Amino acid sequence: MTPTATALDELGRAPSHPSAKGERPPSGPGKNRTPDPARAARWRAEVVDWLFGWSSKRVCPDAHGLTAPRRACIPKPLRAWWILEGQHHALLGGPLRGRLEEVAHRVQRLLRTHNPRFRPTPRPEGEVDWSRTLEDNAGQPRLLWHYTSRVGTPGLSDGERDALLGWIHWVAHWAKAHAETFQIAALKDEVQALAALPRPVRAEANATCLRRWAAVCRRSRWPLLRQVAARSLASAFEPVRVDALPVPRDPATLFELVCLVRILRCIEPNPSSIRLFGDPAPAQEDTRASRLEVRGKRARARHQYPLSKEQVTAAMPYTLRESIHHFAVDTWYHVDGFIELLGEHAGPYQAIVVEAKSGDQRPSATVDQLWNYTTVLRHANRQRRLLALGVVASTAPTTWIDDDHGRWLARQRDERPHQDTFVFLSYDKLQDVVRTALGLETTPPATASRSGVRTWPDGQGTD
Numbered sequence: 001m002t003p004t005a006t007a008l009d010e011l012g013r014a015p016s017h018p019s020a021k022g023e024r025p026p027s028g029p030g031k032n033r034t035p036d037p038a039r040a041a042r043w044r045a046e047v048v049d050w051l052f053g054w055s056s057k058r059v060c061p062d063a064h065g066l067t068a069p070r071r072a073c074i075p076k077p078l079r080a081w082w083i084l085e086g087q088h089h090a091l092l093g094g095p096l097r098g099r100l101e102e103v104a105h106r107v108q109r110l111l112r113t114h115n116p117r118f119r120p121t122p123r124p125e126g127e128v129d130w131s132r133t134l135e136d137n138a139g140q141p142r143l144l145w146h147y148t149s150r151v152g153t154p155g156l157s158d159g160e161r162d163a164l165l166g167w168i169h170w171v172a173h174w175a176k177a178h179a180e181t182f183q184i185a186a187l188k189d190e191v192q193a194l195a196a197l198p199r200p201v202r203a204e205a206n207a208t209c210l211r212r213w214a215a216v217c218r219r220s221r222w223p224l225l226r227q228v229a230a231r232s233l234a235s236a237f238e239p240v241r242v243d244a245l246p247v248p249r250d251p252a253t254l255f256e257l258v259c260l261v262r263i264l265r266c267i268e269p270n271p272s273s274i275r276l277f278g279d280p281a282p283a284q285e286d287t288r289a290s291r292l293e294v295r296g297k298r299a300r301a302r303h304q305y306p307l308s309k310e311q312v313t314a315a316m317p318y319t320l321r322e323s324i325h326h327f328a329v330d331t332w333y334h335v336d337g338f339i340e341l342l343g344e345h346a347g348p349y350q351a352i353v354v355e356a357k358s359g360d361q362r363p364s365a366t367v368d369q370l371w372n373y374t375t376v377l378r379h380a381n382r383q384r385r386l387l388a389l390g391v392v393a394s395t396a397p398t399t400w401i402d403d404d405h406g407r408w409l410a411r412q413r414d415e416r417p418h419q420d421t422f423v424f425l426s427y428d429k430l431q432d433v434v435r436t437a438l439g440l441e442t443t444p445p446a447t448a449s450r451s452g453v454r455t456w457p458d459g460q461g462t463d
Contacts, residue, residue: 006219039393043254047247051078051274077274078245080178082235083171084187086245086276091227096171100190107168107197113155120146127158160220163213165200166425167229170210181273181295210236246278248291253360257292259391259427260337263352264294266434267341271296290334298342305338307376315379335373347438348413349421350384350402353377356427358393366390373379374420385417389439390424407457409436 028240049055053075074082084097092099118129120136124147132148156164172194179187205213210233217230248254264271275293292303312331313321324331341347353373355366370388377386412421425433434440 003007023376033395035077040249040251040254041344043251043258044247044249047254047257047261048242048245051075051245051247051276052242053270070243071241072239072451073239074235077271078276079236080174080181080273081275082240083232084178086237086278087232087235089228089231091223096228096232097175097187097190100171100175100187101193103168103171103224103228104193104197107164110156110164110222110224111198113160114158114161118148121149122146125130125149156222158218160222160225161420163202163216163220164225164229165198166205166213167225167233168194168197169200170205170234178273178275182275182293207237246276252358253291254355255393255427256336256356257303259354259356259389259430260292260294260301260339262297262427262430263337263339263354263434266431266440267339268294268296268299268301268439299339300342301337301339303337307335311380312376315376331365333369333373333376341438348385348417349387349438351377352434353386353388354390354391356391356393360394361392362394363390363392366392366424370422374422378420379448386420388420388422389433390422390429391427391430392425406436409433413437413439 052072078086085095088095092102096103118132126149129148133145134347136148137145175187175191175194179191214233215229217225220226220230228335229263232326248257271294273295277291277293290304290306292301294301309324309331312333313324316324323329323463335353336356337352339352339354341350341352353370355369355373357363357365367390370390374386374388377384409423412419421437423433423437
C-alpha cells in the first residue's frame, strides 16, 4: 500500500469513525454534517486574528486573561480595501468604490461655492487679519475699532476647501494602488474621474494633515465632508469595531478560510494587501463566491479561485468540448483555495491548491475535485508544479510528520521535481505539512503585528 493510500486509510477509517467500531456509517459517502457552533466561532475568530495580525492564541483567555479586543485600528494591508470597499456611507448608499464619479461631481459643486472675502465687522468674526486691523485702526479708541475679518458667504471656507481636496486626492492615491494591486479595471476608470480635480495645497498627506482635515470635516455643515470625508479620514488613525469586517459565519466558508489562513501564516506572514468580499460581492467581477484575496511579496492567494469555462473545456477531449459548447452547458470550477508562490520563494512548487471539506466528510470526498482542478491548471501552464491538499475538518489521530509520511513527502518533493504532489490530511496538521513540503523552518521567526502589537506566529491555531 502506498503512503498516500495509507494516509487516506488512516483518515478515512479512524477509530472515531463508526465503521471502525463495527457500527453502521452515516448514509451517503462522506455525509457533511454542520460543525458545532463553538468550533465555527473559533474558526471565525482565527480568521479575524489573522486579518489584524494578532496571534490566534488571543481569541481564548489565557493565564494572563488576554482576549481579542472589540475595537482596533484597521491594519495597513486592509486599509485600501476598508477605505474604498469596506466602509459604507449612508449619504452615498454604499462604499466609495462604484461611486467615485458621483463623489467627484459633488466635490466640483462644492468647490464652486468657495468664495471667502475680507470685510470690516464691528466685532471679531471668522478669521481676523490682525495686522490689517491694527493698521486701519491706528490712533482710534478701542470702542470705535472695526475688524477686518475673512467671512465667506454660504460656501466652503479655505480650511474646508483644503480638507476636501486633501481628502479626495488621498482617496485617489489609495484607489490607484488598490486597482493596480488587484487588477480592478472598473476602479481604474473611476480613478480617472478624480484626476481632473484641482491639486491640494500639500502633495503628500502625513498623519498630522489627516487629523487636521478630519477635525475640519467633522465641524463642517456640508454633508459630504461631515458624513463621508470625516469618517474616511478617521479610519487611518481611529479604531473601528472588529465585527464590522464582513467575515462570514457560514461554517463551510469559514473552514475554507481557516485553511487558507493557516497556510499563509507559514509562507506569507506579513502580506502587503488584503481584500475582503462581503455578501453580495461586486456584480461586475467574478467574485460571487470569493471572500478573501491576498497579495504579498512571497505569494498571491484567493479564496474560491475561479476557473473559467474556456479553461475547463480546454483540458477536455475535443468531442466533449464540442458538445458542451453546442448545448451551451455551464461548466466552471471554483477552487476552495489557490495560492501562487512567487519568484525565489516558490521553492519546489509554484502553487498550492486546496480542497477543504468541513463537517465529518472524509478525504475521499476531495479526490475527484483535486484531480479536476490540477488537470485544468496544469493544462493552462505545464511548467507549473502543484501541491494539492485535500483537507478535512475531522481531527482523526494520525502519525503524520512523525515517520513514514514525512519521509514520503520529502521524497516526493526532491525526487519527482516535475510531478504534482497530492496530500490528504486533517486540518490540525496543515501547517506541519506545508512546512515539510516547502522545506520551511519548523518554527518561523517572530513577526511584527499589523495592528502595532508584536506577536509570535503560533503552530496550529485555535483548534
